[in-house]
Amino acid sequence: xxxxRLAIAGTGLLxxxxxxxxxxxxxxxVGSLKILFGLYxxxxxxxxxxxxxFTQGASGSSRVVNILLGVLLIVGGIVAIRNPSDxxxxxxxxxxxxxxxxxxxGLVETAPDSSRWFGAxxxxxxxxxxxxxxxSPVESVTILVTIGGVFLVxxxxxxxxxxxxxxxxxxxxxxxx
Numbered sequence: 001x002x003x004x005r006l007a008i009a010g011t012g013l014l015x016x017x018x019x020x021x022x023x024x025x026x027x028x029x030v031g032s033l034k035i036l037f038g039l040y041x042x043x044x045x046x047x048x049x050x051x052x053x054f055t056q057g058a059s060g061s062s063r064v065v066n067i068l069l070g071v072l073l074i075v076g077g078i079v080a081i082r083n084p085s086d087x088x089x090x091x092x093x094x095x096x097x098x099x100x101x102x103x104x105x106g107l108v109e110t111a112p113d114s115s116r117w118f119g120a121x122x123x124x125x126x127x128x129x130x131x132x133x134x135x136s137p138v139e140s141v142t143i144l145v146t147i148g149g150v151f152l153v154x155x156x157x158x159x160x161x162x163x164x165x166x167x168x169x170x171x172x173x174x175x176x177x
Contacts, residue, residue: 004055009163011047014040016156022149029145037095037148038080044102045073058109065105073098092137092144099130099151118162125154 018040022029029036048070052063076094106123129151133144 004051005163005166007047007050008166009160011044012156012159012161012163014043014156015152015159019149019152019154019156022145022152026145026149029149035081037091038077040077040152041073041080041098042077045070045075045077048073048105062109065108069101069105072101089137092133095144095148096130096132096134096137099126099133101130103127103130113166113168118158118165122155122158122162125151125158 018036022036048066050070052058052066052070055063055066058066076098080091080094103123103126106119106126108123109119129147133147137144
């Protein structure tokens with residue numbers, strides 16, 4: 001349980017830090033956007049695969065969704081880091097699709113404890129942000145940077161709150177069963 005909390009909190013802290021950096025320097029971020037999101041996707045993907053493999057008590061479908069999402073994020077991260085000359089439009093579409101998938105996974109993966117609401121909020125924010133990015137990847141690079149920064153800050157805050165709430169209420173639920 002502690003390992004899962006630390007993994008969620010670590011991903012949340014990473015998202016928060018990257019989001020604040022993006023919002024602090026939006027113009028300078030455009031050039032390094034591919035690498036920043038690539039690193040976030042890579043690390044987040046590794047955490048999702050770990051959650052899928054090592055979370056005890058999770059349903060089989062929840063574990064599969066985490067592993068598949070993790071693999072998708074790892075591939076997206078590697079592509080973004082290895083091909084910095086790719087267009088921002090391709091990266092924007094990859095980001096949008098990844099956030100939609102991550103949001104759906106967050107909505108589907110409801111924990112049986114008090115952290116489920118944070119997961120649902122995270123999922124809804126990710127889906128909405130992913131759709132916005134998917135439909136306007138090139139038209140507004142500054143908006144993409146701002147949306148990405150805001151999403152990462154919100155995602156980081158919500159994931160850190162989820163990490164602190166993860167597992168709470170589980171023993172009370174088990175005691176009444």
